[in-house]
Amino acid sequence: MAQNHHTLLSVEKDSFTGSGWETIINAAQKSDFVLIGEDHFTNEVPFFCNALTSKIKFDNFICEIDPYSANIIQSKIKTLTEEQLQNYIHDFGNTFSFYALASEFDLLSKIVKSGTNVFGTDQILMIADRLICSELKLITENKAAKIIYQRIEDQSKDYFSAFLNDPSKPMYMLTEEYAKNLEEVSNLKVSTYEKEVIEKLKLTTKIYKEQNHHLRIQLMKNQLMEQYEVWKDKKNLFKFGANHVSKGESFLKIYDLGNLVDNIADSQYTSSLHLLIVGKSGSQGSPFKDFPESPIDSNSSNLKALKPFFDIVVNEKAWYCLEMLPIREKLENGEITTNDVQLSRIIKGFDYVLLIPKVTAGKF
Numbered sequence: 001m002a003q004n005h006h007t008l009l010s011v012e013k014d015s016f017t018g019s020g021w022e023t024i025i026n027a028a029q030k031s032d033f034v035l036i037g038e039d040h041f042t043n044e045v046p047f048f049c050n051a052l053t054s055k056i057k058f059d060n061f062i063c064e065i066d067p068y069s070a071n072i073i074q075s076k077i078k079t080l081t082e083e084q085l086q087n088y089i090h091d092f093g094n095t096f097s098f099y100a101l102a103s104e105f106d107l108l109s110k111i112v113k114s115g116t117n118v119f120g121t122d123q124i125l126m127i128a129d130r131l132i133c134s135e136l137k138l139i140t141e142n143k144a145a146k147i148i149y150q151r152i153e154d155q156s157k158d159y160f161s162a163f164l165n166d167p168s169k170p171m172y173m174l175t176e177e178y179a180k181n182l183e184e185v186s187n188l189k190v191s192t193y194e195k196e197v198i199e200k201l202k203l204t205t206k207i208y209k210e211q212n213h214h215l216r217i218q219l220m221k222n223q224l225m226e227q228y229e230v231w232k233d234k235k236n237l238f239k240f241g242a243n244h245v246s247k248g249e250s251f252l253k254i255y256d257l258g259n260l261v262d263n264i265a266d267s268q269y270t271s272s273l274h275l276l277i278v279g280k281s282g283s284q285g286s287p288f289k290d291f292p293e294s295p296i297d298s299n300s301s302n303l304k305a306l307k308p309f310f311d312i313v314v315n316e317k318a319w320y321c322l323e324m325l326p327i328r329e330k331l332e333n334g335e336i337t338t339n340d341v342q343l344s345r346i347i348k349g350f351d352y353v354l355l356i357p358k359v360t361a362g363k364f
Contacts, residue, residue: 020321033272037242059234070120101362246349279359
């Protein structure tokens with residue numbers, strides 16, 4: 001089935017050519033909800049997004065970062081000179097989540113400068129408390145709060161530096177001292193916005209300490225729907241880890257953002273477009289600067305379900321675009337079967353799977 005239902009994309013400078021690229025562009029032009037599911041920390045996914053956004057103008061870019069960090073970074077890109085922006089990246093860039101990587105930040109900058117609105121839906125990154133408190137201290141009118149925000153900013157930086165030297169050491173967000181600071185500032189007379197951010201910092205801490213994936217997804221859905229009026233009648237590009245954007249049940253056995261957006265599109269008599277982008281070989285970067293790259297192993301637990309698809313990848317220079325609909329129909333009709341639950345979720349959850357022969361690791 002994969003052999004019979006794939007087309008190719010050829011990389012050409014900053015974009016693609018070929019029938020596979022034409023297929024993706026045509027499908028993306030027809031949908032107001034385009035969702036990209038990725039394996040993080042490679043250069044190829046932002047390259048693809050750059051090419052896509054050069055062809056299609058999106059009103060909103062919805063991504064896997066918290067809404068407060070997204071607003072801060074977006075504001076800095078818009079208002080700072082290039083020299084000021086580079087200095088800001090030097091000071092705070094490692095708190096930008098995936099957008100700490102050079103290729104990802106370049107994509108974000110391009111999207112912001114094109115006039116597309118950027119907003120995030122995720123929990124606050126464990127080290128982004130420093131970024132957020134650096135801004136809260138500038139806007140608060142409470143002197144005691146300003147001192148606490150500065151304390152959190154300084155301590156978060158120190159704890160992260162210690163972690164980079166010894167990963168067994170905790171992040172500041174996980175300490176009792178941090179919890180006491182949050183509690184102290186939440187009891188002060190501060191603005192409504194500050195109280196909102198403080199409560200989200202508390203909720204993020206709870207998610208991390210409990211490793212509560214369900215609560216994280218609830219938060220992501222909640223924050224997406226808080227912005228519903230902004231994106232409901234617009235052209236939207238979503239970029240998240242593949243776990244989050246399946247039409248159906250995610251790889252982690254939960255109904256995630258992709259399922260929510262699919263249902264919203266369905267309620268509007270239209271459909272969302274779900275793309276999975278994955279590398280067969282190569283390497284991916286690390287979430288922390290100077291940590292080692294990780295080799296891509298197509299036989300790993302995360303990727304082995306894709307073996308029937310990877311087997312068709314013989315051209316090392318082209319990307320492969322697999323259409324899932326004909327495979328999905330035969331699976332649902334019982335004409336083909338699989339005992340691999342993850343493979344079934346991929347076939348049912350994505351419209352196209354883009355296979356990259358070899359990916360490269362994103363750099364800070």
